[in-house]
Amino acid sequence: MTQSRSVPLSRRSFSAWIAASAAAAGAGHAALWPRTASAADAPVSSKLRIVIPANEGGGWDQTGRALGAAMLASGAVGSVVYENIGGKGGTIGLAKYVEKYDADPDTLLMSGMVMVGAVALQKPTVTMANMAPIARLTSDYEVVAVKADSPIKTPKDLIAQLRADAANTVIAGGSAGGVDHMYAGMLARVADASQSLVYQAHPGGAEVVEALATGKAAAGISGYSEFSEGLASGKLRAIGVSSKRPFQGIASVREQGVEADLANWRGVLTGRKVPPYRKAALLTVVRRATATDVWQKAIKQNNWDPFWMEGKDFENFLETDTAMAGPLIYLLKLKA
Known part of the structure; x- marks a missing residue:
């Protein structure tokens, strides 16, 4: 079942950021916004979608909604929509994400070890290789x-x-x-x-x-x-x-x-077809969100262990985790 919810927030200087961002991208630079005194507070996306590959109420849902609330609190986005697509350890949500949002620069997918294990056990057509890592958020x-x-x-x-x-x-x-x-x-x-x-x-x-x-x-x-x-x-x-x-x-x-x-671990991914400068922008959104009091409060309330990882470190971790999941499933003789 797919459900969406939007939480509005006033936009601040979004048009100015878009112009500066486009200019930077056109010039081949990594900068995501102009280096001004107010740049760190400017929105990075007007509207962001977080796809949660599970039903409401579970660990992925709690993490995704806490992250969205923190994004809004940080001012990095104008609004957040949550889309729950549950079933089969996140593999149904993963497949639908790739089908609908593979090139969408304003959509993130919640992920984690549950999905890695489910992919290894069920061997679906769409796997973690179809995704691009953004950041690891927590250990549980x-x-x-x-x-x-x-x-x-x-x-x-x-x-x-x-x-x-x-x-x-x-x-x-x-x-x-x-x-x-x-x-x-x-x-x-x-x-x-x-x-x-x-x-x-x-x-x-x-x-x-x-x-x-x-x-x-x-x-x-x-x-x-x-x-x-x-x-x-x-x-x-x-x-x-x-x-x-x-x-x-x-x-x-x-x-x-x-x-x-x-x-266990939880983190966020995006589509492989999302351009590099937008992947960097999404990373900035997530990084800013995790620096807020709202996120820190969620960490404490849910008794999560904060475990930040990005860039090559997260890519290498995900590759290793994925490679180890298959042998572990076989060793433990787990059955679907």
Whole structure:
């Protein structure tokens, strides 16, 4: 389902910027706006679209809307439209993005490790190679949670249950092939139960919480922000987090004796056909947004780890992540 929402903001000196930008591009320069005292505050785009390849309410949606709000607060854009295109770990949104916006200079795509894994598992025609990296924004860790009254108290308890009866130890999480699925596979591998893993894929964190609350899953895996309400209300209990060290007061799975750690990431991409000067402009928009108090507040509220990466560093990271996803999916014996 595709949904759009626009948030207006007054434009400041946009026409002047466009003229200066066009002149710079025509001269073959990298400058995106005239070097004047007010240049840093001038809008870079009148209207920007953020395509979120997931349903509303999940981690990608939270990140995309927080980024859009920060863009508006920075004055870098005049308005932001959000377009949700959910399904199959972001691969449906990825394909539709390439079809509709491949050359659109005012459209960004939210992405992350979930999409990388889903592409590796499902092998769609349209892949990450069809996109151009802009910036990595955050790292996020996987929380392993159970129903409050579950007999599973620690990661070792979960490993023991998987080892004893994996077929009846359902683990719920996000899309097939995504980071939740990968982490479930890592836990199953520790338990020597990779072949028997029963993974229940859901479109969002709310459905994972419901699966735990109703007893349809023995354990659930998702980002902290998607479990936070259930944890705070006492409906759920966290037994570990996939970071190497404690996170948000939750002991890491590794420090509890189970060697399995994994970090999710989220970032933004654009189309391959977008001209270089506009890719640079989009990077400027994102960079300015992440410097705002609005973005910093969102980072704190959602318990994300800020992890900025751009340029060649992000390109190389994405190439490595993509190259490693296939072998990891195979090693963990994950199934679509």
